[in-house]
Amino acid sequence: MQNGETNHKSKILEKIYHSLINRFGFQNWWPGETKDEIIIGAILTQSVSWKNVEKAIDILKENKLCSLSKLKNTDQETIASLIKSTLYYNQKAKKLHNFISHLEKKYAGKLEKLFALDVNKLRAELLKIKGIGKETADSIILYAAEKPIFVIDSYTKRIFVRLGLAKDDWNYQILQNFFQTELPAKTDLFQDFHAQIVKLAKSYCTKKQPNCVNCPIKEFCDYYAEK
DNA sequence: ATCCGGTTCC
DNA sequence: GGAACGGGAT
Helix, strand or coil, X not given: CCCHHHHXXXXXXXXXXXXXXXXXXXXXXXXCCCHHHHHHHHHHCCCCCHHHHHHHHHHHHHCCCCCHHHHHCCCHHHHHHHCHHHCCHHHHHHHHHHHHHHHHHHHCCCHHHHHCCCHHHHHHHHHXXXXXXXXXXXXXXXXXXXXXXCCCCHHHHHXXXXXXXXXXXXXXXXXXXXXXXXXXXXXXXXXXXXHHHHHHHHHCCCCCCCCHHHCCCHHHCHHHHCC
């Protein structure tokens, strides 16, 4: 049985999530896209907005190159030239190749083989690839492999520090443990919760001049209470 | 702590 | 036209 404190936080998280859903509706993230596209998107979106990524994905699609097998046979310079909109295009072209060659070497190029690993092994495996950090690994696991792991990003940290549920010095791992301790390990829930967080961060809980008055979860928020 | 180096918002 | 955006490697 859980102690009172843990149970209390679970309840608050649950209320927060339902308030978000009530305002924004269920966020159907990465619907209808292939696993390849999700992985490519997860790498390309590092440190840039999704707008930049969409442009690059569209161009890759126009060139019939938006799959891992196609990118495998495309040289880095060509890939880089097509994904210019994602800022660090040379690095990212290399990262895409790193992912693909790791998959080739250890999993016969088959995602199903890689994704057959359990969550922890899969994460460790992804983190071996140069260019795949925690957030990218977890995004791939949650949205492409469809296994329950809670994705942390700077939005998550900003929101939950403002709420008063997290401390400013919590690192990625501590933050992730917090969510995974307090929430049931459901893929659907983790996928949508993260999407709701992104939605809130962009629409209300912005870095500068957040729109607290109209925020759907202001009633739970220390930051709002202190204003 | 700095590099990477396009796009968006003011 | 300049700041802000913000993940990963080193």
